[in-house]
Amino acid sequence: MSNDLHNNSRVLRVVSPVAVGTTGTGKTGAVIDTQGFGGVEFIVSYGTVTATNAVFTVVVKDGTVTGTLVSVADEFLLGTEDLAGLAAGVRTSGTTKNVTKRVGYVVTTKRYVNASISSTVTAGPPIAIDAVLHNPHVAPTDNP
Numbered sequence: 001m002s003n004d005l006h007n008n009s010r011v012l013r014v015v016s017p018v019a020v021g022t023t024g025t026g027k028t029g030a031v032i033d034t035q036g037f038g039g040v041e042f043i044v045s046y047g048t049v050t051a052t053n054a055v056f057t058v059v060v061k062d063g064t065v066t067g068t069l070v071s072v073a074d075e076f077l078l079g080t081e082d083l084a085g086l087a088a089g090v091r092t093s094g095t096t097k098n099v100t101k102r103v104g105y106v107v108t109t110k111r112y113v114n115a116s117i118s119s120t121v122t123a124g125p126p127i128a129i130d131a132v133l134h135n136p137h138v139a140p141t142d143n144p
Helices: none
Strands: 009-019 037-046 056-063 099-106 112-119 126-136
Touching (some): 009 112, 056 099
Antiparallel strands (some): 009 126, 037 099, 037 126
């Protein structure tokens, strides 16, 4: 089937739902092995953000080995890290709180990728990041 997402993707947890925590520290996501897939879509889910001064920053990194990931060049991102984050300002449900945002990654010669998130406030809302691996080299994909 040409419109079959179920058998042509795999979803992995990158950051489990958690308050981001200490200012500037954030949460580093799990490293994702992209072998066998053509791209990754990072899904960032935000809970109820109440602080109007809170800024949430998403960073996507990649590398040929898991221990030395570096920031991804913008040319390999679909959308931007800024659009996946949240800027300071008035909070509106569905746009700046209780919202899901995303940033895509086009798999290059670098096999490993992750996403991390940091905040400018100490007590943040629950945030989770999931990775949807897509465009498999072999389909259907396993359904673990």
